[in-house]
Amino acid sequence: MEPEPFYTLPTQPPDSVSKSEVKKETKALKKRLAGLQNVFYADGQHALLVIFQGVDASGKDGTVRKVFSGVNPAGCHVKSWKVLTEEERQYDFLWRIHKHVPPKGMIHVFNRSHYEDIIVPRVKNLVPAEQLRKCYDYINAFEHLLKEENNTIVLKFYLHISKEEQIKRLNERLEDPRKRWKYDPGDFVAHSHWDSYMQAYREVFEQCCEAADWHVVPADQKWYRNFMVIKKIVERLDQLNLAYPSHIKDS
Numbered sequence: 001m002e003p004e005p006f007y008t009l010p011t012q013p014p015d016s017v018s019k020s021e022v023k024k025e026t027k028a029l030k031k032r033l034a035g036l037q038n039v040f041y042a043d044g045q046h047a048l049l050v051i052f053q054g055v056d057a058s059g060k061d062g063t064v065r066k067v068f069s070g071v072n073p074a075g076c077h078v079k080s081w082k083v084l085t086e087e088e089r090q091y092d093f094l095w096r097i098h099k100h101v102p103p104k105g106m107i108h109v110f111n112r113s114h115y116e117d118i119i120v121p122r123v124k125n126l127v128p129a130e131q132l133r134k135c136y137d138y139i140n141a142f143e144h145l146l147k148e149e150n151n152t153i154v155l156k157f158y159l160h161i162s163k164e165e166q167i168k169r170l171n172e173r174l175e176d177p178r179k180r181w182k183y184d185p186g187d188f189v190a191h192s193h194w195d196s197y198m199q200a201y202r203e204v205f206e207q208c209c210e211a212a213d214w215h216v217v218p219a220d221q222k223w224y225r226n227f228m229v230i231k232k233i234v235e236r237l238d239q240l241n242l243a244y245p246s247h248i249k250d251s
Helices: 019-043 060-067 116-124 129-150 163-175 185-191 194-207 222-238
Strands: 047-053 076-080 107-111 152-160 214-218
Touching (some): 019 222, 047 060, 047 129, 060 152, 060 222, 116 129, 116 194, 129 194, 163 185, 214 222
Parallel strands (some): 047 107, 047 152, 076 107, 152 214
């Protein structure tokens, strides 16, 4: 029996979850992440790449801000990916990405990523299916390279909101003066292609999971979304058994 499509998974937290308890635990996890980042940087044996994907208004910006607000900026870099520039169009789609992957000791966060460069063309039918399949292979090889050649841990999060929550948030951008700067008419056009985006993401999750699994995070409630993301990051860093170097560097 095939597993259920990801888009049938809940976008809300379980009924049994206490909001106050989750917020309390999130606060403790943020403190734990700050400590882990410090030793991660000093240990210098691994790199961490955290990727956030999701439909428009799924909360990528807010997740980055809330999850990483307590870490040392010297050891963390955030890259938000926009539409390809004219220069970037002259190269393969991974050229611009590779320049921003983390060196050892660093945490790099991608707000959107190389996946955007195959999801949008997939939805808009801009490239043939055979070319997309090759792109999936290139991405798998790229992530394997990061993992095997540079000890890079790749954590991929899909922020899973409902169709109803998305349109609610898009409308808020029109109604709230503090959010109006985010408004883009194209977001409503994309919303009308919801089913196509869901199918595109489903294909990506199935095809691009060789080097790193995808984590589908219920994201209708921001407090639960933040908790699930930071919990997974802390758990993964804890598995590394990080330690401060015992030797003194030569001057």
